[in-house]
Amino acid sequence: MKITDIKIGSISVPLKTPFKTALRTVNSVNDIIVKIITDTGHIGYGEAAPTGVITGDTAGAIIGAIEDHIRPAITGLDIENLEKIMLNLHGSIVKNSSAKAAVDIAVYDLFGQLHGAPVYKLLGGHGKEITTDITISVNGPEEMAEDSRNAVNSGYTTLKIKVGKDVKKDLARMKTIRKAVGPHVRLRIDANQGWTPKEAVLTLRKMEDAGIEIEFVEQPVQAHDIDGLKHVTDNVSIPTLADESLFSPMDAIRILERRAADLINIKLMKSGGIHNALKITSIAEVYGVECMIGCMLEAKVSVTAAAHLGAAKSIITRIDLDGPVLCSEDPVIGGAVFNESKIVLGDEPGFGIHDITGIVYRR
Numbered sequence: 464m465k466i467t468d469i470k471i472g473s474i475s476v477p478l479k480t481p482f483k484t485a486l487r488t489v490n491s492v493n494d495i496i497v498k499i500i501t502d503t504g505h506i507g508y509g510e511a512a513p514t515g516v517i518t519g520d521t522a523g524a525i526i527g528a529i530e531d532h533i534r535p536a537i538t539g540l541d542i543e544n545l546e547k548i549m550l551n552l553h554g555s556i557v558k559n560s561s562a563k564a565a566v567d568i569a570v571y572d573l574f575g576q577l578h579g580a581p582v583y584k585l586l587g588g589h590g591k592e593i594t595t596d597i598t599i600s601v602n603g604p605e606e607m608a609e610d611s612r613n614a615v616n617s618g619y620t621t622l623k624i625k626v627g628k629d630v631k632k633d634l635a636r637m638k639t640i641r642k643a644v645g646p647h648v649r650l651r652i653d654a655n656q657g658w659t660p661k662e663a664v665l666t667l668r669k670m671e672d673a674g675i676e677i678e679f680v681e682q683p684v685q686a687h688d689i690d691g692l693k694h695v696t697d698n699v700s701i702p703t704l705a706d707e708s709l710f711s712p713m714d715a716i717r718i719l720e721r722r723a724a725d726l727i728n729i730k731l732m733k734s735g736g737i738h739n740a741l742k743i744t745s746i747a748e749v750y751g752v753e754c755m756i757g758c759m760l761e762a763k764v765s766v767t768a769a770a771h772l773g774a775a776k777s778i779i780t781r782i783d784l785d786g787p788v789l790c791s792e793d794p795v796i797g798g799a800v801f802n803e804s805k806i807v808l809g810d811e812p813g814f815g816i817h818d819i820t821g822i823v824y825r826r
């Protein structure tokens with residue numbers, strides 16, 4: 464099963480409601496799709512999310528990285544030799560983790576098809592059903608409380624609350640939401656780098672003092688500020704989780720060796736795909752640190768791939784794969800079934816993706 468071509472296209476899917484974080488406001492998922500074609504007629508699908516404010520990757524840069532660097536480096540290689548493909552993929556260009564993720568996902572889709580098995584079984588096979596949280600966008604306290612109540616009524620037992628925009632309002636946001644949903648709903652918060660280390664400690668301590676139970680705080684401070692992240696970790700009881708600070712396996716070693724965070728968030732768009740994400744899970748196992756598997760604003764191709772990884776590895780104990788349920792349409796035929804908080808993986812080989820509607824390929 465040799466790679467003969469990589470086609471590149473794009474999809475645009477409107478969101479149900481605007482997605483708002485401390486970093487950006489978005490109304491639709493506009494992602495790059497790759498389709499790897501083999502000499503045996505098999506097709507592997509992948510997806511890249513151009514999340515410039517987090518990865519630095521834009522749509523144009525993703526297309527350029529694949530066309531000018533990745534495609535020439537892996538065309539002609541046999542899917543049987545996954546190791547060689549991954550060496551060439553990751554050696555073809557530095558950074559560009561989203562472009563690498565899209566191609567890595569499509570290659571794993573083909574690897575599963577080659578072996579006649581769903582990818583989660585090839586990666587460890589821990590389980591085939593997982594439960595995701597849902598994100599509550601950052602807005603005024605009352606609007607967030609209403610969104611939280613609606614999510615709980617739809618069956619979500621864990622909410623990921625976006626904060627970090629206008630620090631003075633964050634305590635009010637959390638008090639109002641906790642009151643609205645009651646004591647039994649799990650609340651995790653994501654500041655998306657919106658606080659200084661001092662603001663983070665002060666705000667989180669106020670939340671602790673107010674008796675607001677919080678599962679963990681995600682990325683309280685700027686991505687590069689590992690000292691600041693450690694300062695928060697050392698000075699509040701709420702566990703911290705590194706997101707934007709941790710892209711690569713080397714980042715994982717640096718953060719875990721210093722005990723700068725209590726938990727880590729793996730995203731295929733940051734790690735450059737499953738190959739490196741597996742290295743991060745192994746590092747986390749060595750340090751005994753549990754992981755979350757997360758996503759950017761992504762549609763069902765790449766989130767299905769992330770779900771297979773999340774289902775395969777027992778060190779991944781938390782799931783933030785709500786991209787597809789935030790979308791108002793699903794252009795992907797096949798893949799995992801996303802039914803609100805429940806994600807069920809199929810038994811078809813690879814990722815079980817059959818087609819994507821409304822896609823325009825470049826060549």
Ligand SMILES: C[C@H](N)C(=O)N[C@@H](CCC(=O)O)C(=O)O
Nearest residue numbers: 514598757758759760783785786
């Ligand atoms: C969509 C997911 N729940 C999420 O919040 N992901 C990111 C932000 C993604 C984006 O801006 O596209 C996160 O920070 O965890």
Ligand SMILES: [Mg+2]
Nearest residue numbers: 653681682706
């Ligand atoms: Mg985050």
